[in-house]
Amino acid sequence: MFEFEHLNILYILPLPLLIWFIMPTLHHKRSALKVPFFDEMLQAGGLKSRKRTAIYKRKLMEWICLSLCWILMVMALAKPQIVGTPEKEVKNARNLLLAVDLSGSMATTDWEINDERCSRWTGVQDVLHHFIEKRNGDRIGVIFFGSQAYLQVPFTTDLNVVNHWIDQVAVGMAGGKTAMGNAIGLGIELFKKDSIDTKTMILLTDGVDSGSHINPLQAARLASKDSIVIHTVGIGRKGSGVYDLDEKSLKSIASQSHGTYFKATNQIELNRIYDTLDKMEPIEFEDNGFTPITPLYYYPLGLALGILLLLNTVHVIVLIIKRTKSDE
Known part of the structure; x- marks a missing residue:
C-alpha cells in the first residue's frame, strides 16, 4: 500500500504562495524612473516586445520548474513509501498426535x-x-497400534521426517488386534512430557477394541482431564467382508474428550474429514513485528535535482550566448 510516512509535511506546499502574497515587494519591483507611454514608444519605433514576450515565456517556464521542484522536494520530505503486508510466522502452540490402526484388517482392499x-x-x-x-x-x-501401541515418530516440526516414517510401516507390524485403549494411554504419556497447552489426538481405526490393558473410554476420560481433545475416525464399509467397526465406542471416546467422531467409507470421504479437521484445528499465526517497507523518496528528490540542474544549465547557456553577442 502506498502512503506518506510524514503526511503532515504536505501542508507546507502552499507556503511559497503565502510568502508571495504577504511580501509583495518580492514580486512588485519598482523602477527608479517610470516613463509614461513606454510601450507605445517601443511600438512606434518597431521594437515592441518580441524580446519582452520571450522574457515572459522564460520567466513562466522558470516559475513552473521551480514550483514543480518545490512540490517534489516537499513530497520527498514526506517520505513516500510502499508498505507491504506485515509478515506473520507460525505460532507453535499445539501438539498434534496421530494414532493410527495398523491391525490386519487395514489390509482389506475395499478402497x-x-x-x-x-x-x-x-x-x-x-x-x-x-x-x-x-x-x-x-x-x-x-503412534501405530495393533496388539500393542508404539511410538513411530516423537513430536517434531519436521514434516518430512513424519511422512518418511509413515511410509516405513506395513499392516500387521504391530500385531493383529486393535488395542485402542493402549494407544490413547500412550498418547497421554507423551502429552504429559510436554508443556504445550493445546493437545489434539486423531484416532483412526477400522475395528473394535481388543487386547487393551486399559478401557478406551476410561483412557478418554483421563485424556479429558489433561485437556487432550480426541477426534475419532472410523473407516470401512459394510458388505466389504471385513467390517467390525465399533462406532458406538468411537463416538463415546470423542464425546468424553470434547472431540468429534467421523465416519469414512472411502478415500474421498476421508479426505473431506481431514479437510474438516484442518479447519477445526487451524494453524495459528502471529505477527513477528516486521513490516516490509520500500522507500520511494529518492524518486521525487532525484527528479527535483534533475530539473534544477537542467534549469541552471539553460541559464548558463543563455548567459554565454548573451556575452558572445555583446562581444560581437
Whole structure:
C-alpha cells in the first residue's frame, strides 16, 4: 500500500504562495524612473516586445520548474513509501498426535485411488501425507497400534521426517488386534512430557477394541482431564467382508474428550474429514513485528535535482550566448 510516512509535511506546499502574497515587494519591483507611454514608444519605433514576450515565456517556464521542484522536494520530505503486508510466522502452540490402526484388517482392499483398488492402509497413507503437509507449524507425533501401541515418530516440526516414517510401516507390524485403549494411554504419556497447552489426538481405526490393558473410554476420560481433545475416525464399509467397526465406542471416546467422531467409507470421504479437521484445528499465526517497507523518496528528490540542474544549465547557456553577442 502506498502512503506518506510524514503526511503532515504536505501542508507546507502552499507556503511559497503565502510568502508571495504577504511580501509583495518580492514580486512588485519598482523602477527608479517610470516613463509614461513606454510601450507605445517601443511600438512606434518597431521594437515592441518580441524580446519582452520571450522574457515572459522564460520567466513562466522558470516559475513552473521551480514550483514543480518545490512540490517534489516537499513530497520527498514526506517520505513516500510502499508498505507491504506485515509478515506473520507460525505460532507453535499445539501438539498434534496421530494414532493410527495398523491391525490386519487395514489390509482389506475395499478402497480406491484414481479408480484403482487398494487397501485401506494405502488409502489412509495417501490422505495422511496430504494432511501432514498442511500442518506446517504444529509439532506432530505418530503412534501405530495393533496388539500393542508404539511410538513411530516423537513430536517434531519436521514434516518430512513424519511422512518418511509413515511410509516405513506395513499392516500387521504391530500385531493383529486393535488395542485402542493402549494407544490413547500412550498418547497421554507423551502429552504429559510436554508443556504445550493445546493437545489434539486423531484416532483412526477400522475395528473394535481388543487386547487393551486399559478401557478406551476410561483412557478418554483421563485424556479429558489433561485437556487432550480426541477426534475419532472410523473407516470401512459394510458388505466389504471385513467390517467390525465399533462406532458406538468411537463416538463415546470423542464425546468424553470434547472431540468429534467421523465416519469414512472411502478415500474421498476421508479426505473431506481431514479437510474438516484442518479447519477445526487451524494453524495459528502471529505477527513477528516486521513490516516490509520500500522507500520511494529518492524518486521525487532525484527528479527535483534533475530539473534544477537542467534549469541552471539553460541559464548558463543563455548567459554565454548573451556575452558572445555583446562581444560581437
